[in-house]
Amino acid sequence: MDTEKIIELLNIDFRHELEATMMYTYNAFVIEDCDLSRLTEGIAADEMRHMWWLADLITKRGGRPSMEIGTVEYLGEDIIEGLERQIQKETEGIEEYERQIEIIDDDEVTGVLRHIIDEEKRHRKEFRERLERLR
Numbered sequence: 001m002d003t004e005k006i007i008e009l010l011n012i013d014f015r016h017e018l019e020a021t022m023m024y025t026y027n028a029f030v031i032e033d034c035d036l037s038r039l040t041e042g043i044a045a046d047e048m049r050h051m052w053w054l055a056d057l058i059t060k061r062g063g064r065p066s067m068e069i070g071t072v073e074y075l076g077e078d079i080i081e082g083l084e085r086q087i088q089k090e091t092e093g094i095e096e097y098e099r100q101i102e103i104i105d106d107d108e109v110t111g112v113l114r115h116i117i118d119e120e121k122r123h124r125k126e127f128r129e130r131l132e133r134l135r
């Protein structure tokens, strides 16, 4: 796979991480439950760290991270719906990273993507546990 294509894929990831950072940061501001708010804030910081790792891979290969952003669905009145959306965001990320690991033949990139997947799985588990408690 040529470098340009790798940069293109990493920029898809970068945008998803940017969206997750924005969604979780906002949600942490408006969630009243203290434990859930602090958890979501901490995970927002993890997502921003993922942006750093991806930006590093992108710039090292001569690219620039893309700050274009898709639609971010921020938390409304329904906390359960909001948590389900956060879980969905993690699942979409995991699926995209897994897809990319299969096709990218660059060990440094796939190593970082694997590490990110581990963290996204932990995020999803944390959100699922909170969702169970609310049900």
Ligand SMILES: [Fe+2]
Binding pocket: 017, 020, 046, 047, 050, 093, 116, 120
């Ligand atoms: Fe992430």
Ligand SMILES: [Fe+2]
Binding pocket: 020, 043, 047, 090, 119, 120, 123, 124
């Ligand atoms: Fe995550």
